[in-house]
Amino acid sequence: MIVTGGGSGIGRCAAHELASLGAHVAIVGRNPEKLETVRIEIEEDGGSVSTHVSDIRDEETVAATIATIIKDHGRIDGLVNNAGGQYRAAIKDITTKGFEAVVRSNLTGGFIVMREVYNQWMAEHGGSIVNMIADIWHGWPHFSHSAAARGGMFTLTESAATEFAASGVRVNSVAPGSIASSGLDTYDAKDTEFIQKGVSPHIPLQRFGTESEVSSAIVFLLSPGASFITGSCVRVDGGAPNARRGWWELQPAENNTPFNGFHRASEPAILAAAHQGEQR
Ligand SMILES: CCCCCCCCC/C=C/C(=O)SCCNC(=O)CCNC(=O)[C@H](O)C(C)(C)COP(=O)(O)OP(=O)(O)OC[C@H]1O[C@@H](n2cnc3c(N)ncnc32)[C@H](O)[C@@H]1OP(=O)(O)O
Numbered sequence: 139m140i141v142t143g144g145g146s147g148i149g150r151c152a153a154h155e156l157a158s159l160g161a162h163v164a165i166v167g168r169n170p171e172k173l174e175t176v177r178i179e180i181e182e183d184g185g186s187v188s189t190h191v192s193d194i195r196d197e198e199t200v201a202a203t204i205a206t207i208i209k210d211h212g213r214i215d216g217l218v219n220n221a222g223g224q225y226r227a228a229i230k231d232i233t234t235k236g237f238e239a240v241v242r243s244n245l246t247g248g249f250i251v252m253r254e255v256y257n258q259w260m261a262e263h264g265g266s267i268v269n270m271i272a273d274i275w276h277g278w279p280h281f282s283h284s285a286a287a288r289g290g291m292f293t294l295t296e297s298a299a300t301e302f303a304a305s306g307v308r309v310n311s312v313a314p315g316s317i318a319s320s321g322l323d324t325y326d327a328k329d330t331e332f333i334q335k336g337v338s339p340h341i342p343l344q345r346f347g348t349e350s351e352v353s354s355a356i357v358f359l360l361s362p363g364a365s366f367i368t369g370s371c372v373r374v375d376g377g378a379p380n381a382r383r384g385w386w387e388l389q390p391a392e393n394n395t396p397f398n399g400f401h402r403a404s405e406p407a408i409l410a411a412a413h414q415g416e417q418r
Pocket residue numbers: 222223224225226227233235236237239240243272315316317321322324325329330332333337
């Protein structure tokens with residue numbers, strides 16, 4: 139099994155889970171120290187793991203990494219195409235270089251890894267691929283570069299599922315919402331305050347998800363239990379995209395914080411503004 143971004147967060151958790159189920163896990167990332175830490179953890183637990191330093195955006199290194207994994211371990215049954223990330227910025231402030239860095243990290247890089255795994259192994263032997271996306275439905279303000287890339291990965295997954303089906307390769311995506319992973323450490327203090335106070339009221343299950351709640355969806359999709367599932371997307375988001383009309387009317391007043399920017403439709407100020415709009 140290959141897990142990109144296996145040196146931290148959701149990828150680390152999935153690597154542990156897969157190793158505990160008996161798989162050899164090849165973890166891929168840019169930072170060798172992070173990979174080494176996870177290697178030691180998994181080996182201490184009795185698992186089998188190898189580390190591979192590679193930037194998923196670098197075609198040559200990725201091709202060589204996949205070849206090494208096949209040479210050393212004989213097969214690739216599954217790919218967790220998980221590496222990625224982004225920074226928070228408004229569209230007006232995103233430079234072309236920044237936009238391209240995020241698209242390359244979350245779409246092109248995942249494409250390169252998936253293509254190499256397919257061409258070098260799965261086209262002949264079958265397998266299962268899980269592509270990580272995000273809760274991008276209806277857009278993702280201040281993360282628009284990532285939403286654009288993940289939207290691409292969503293449809294790339296659907297296309298690959300049909301192209302690869304005859305080779306016995308299933309391809310699905312997992313779309314995490316707000317997950318309390320190590321990835322959140324990459325945001326600054328102001329964002330963290332927003333994350334803590336402003337996000338949970340938007341989530342019907344009223345909390346962040348955990349790394350293991352995403353990992354279990356990944357492992358299910360990789361497993362024979364999902365043998366008739368391909369081209370699908372499993373949302374792991376506590377119902378966040380469903381918190382639309384009706385949701386706010388069900389909420390206690392204290393959930394209407396200045397952070398979340400939502401207000402009950404019945405609030406006097408909102409009614410007055412709506413009335414003014416009618417008069418115009
Ligand atoms: C409120 C929260 C609710 C949050 C609500 C809670 C839900 C969160 C949901 C999602 C959570 C996650 O995904 S958690 C996962 C988080 N993990 C990660 O993001 C890790 C991986 N990310 C990255 O490596 C970086 O973000 C990424 C930009 C993609 C790639 O980095 P690189 O090192 O390749 O790129 P760089 O060379 O640094 O940058 C290239 C250009 O990108 C731009 N750039 C890069 N970082 C920048 C930054 N912080 N601010 C501005 N611009 C930046 C600049 O233009 C850079 O050019 P110069 O100006 O010339 O330098």
